[in-house]
Amino acid sequence: MNRELLQVYFIMGSNNTNRDPLAVLEEALQGGITIFQFREKGAGALIGEEKRTLASKMKELCHRYNVPFIVNDEVDLAIEIEADGIHVGQDDEPLIQLKQRCPDNWIFGVSATNEKEARQAIKDGADYIGVGPIYGTATKEDAKQPIGVEGLAGIRAIAGDIPIVAIGGIKLGHVLRLRKAGADGVSVISAISQVEKPRQTAELFKKYNQYIPSYSINAE
């Protein structure tokens, strides 16, 4: 995949905002997010038809802005609404298994908290790795212990040229150090979904990302 797509990776479900989630997503798209993940889980999450309808509307919105639409965890939902990819973690359906029933041209993302998980994700054919949590986060109830910038750098060192996005507790002020440690971009929920001005915040995330060139083993 094009690693520049990971620069501003926005994730959201309906329970990550007190506002209309479609309005928040549209503002984030206007601000220049580069990829979006639909993550509808946790307390108060929608289920059934309501979830499918929101997912479909979010996909249409992303496509209007030419932004890839990824679904978290739920492969059947992703297939049904013709998403552009799927993101799975260590406790989800294994990548090699779900790849058998997904289109080849999808974007496949896998989470890793340590080097062993990252090696396995690469072996299984992940297109990118979501590395974290980097910092403490209140958004994910079952988040593991934060691995810090050092943990990210360690995974970068063994991951070769595979695209990596940092996740977990990330705010604007963290972007430069995470990019310098080898992340191709940052993935955020609350830093965009819970601010007053998602559009302006997304614009700043994009701007800060663009100070540092994308990671490449061929770069100097």
Ligand SMILES: Cc1ncc(COP(=O)(O)OP(=O)(O)O)c(N)n1
């Ligand atoms: C880009 C990205 N990276 C990591 C995750 C976390 O996935 P997982 O560990 O499966 O946890 P849940 O998000 O499913 O609670 C992610 N969603 N996206």
Ligand SMILES: Cc1ncsc1CCOP(=O)(O)O
């Ligand atoms: C989904 C996920 N995976 C690791 S931390 C996290 C939550 C990120 O949310 P926030 O950006 O609000 O800390």
Ligand SMILES: [Mg+2]
């Ligand atoms: Mg998961």
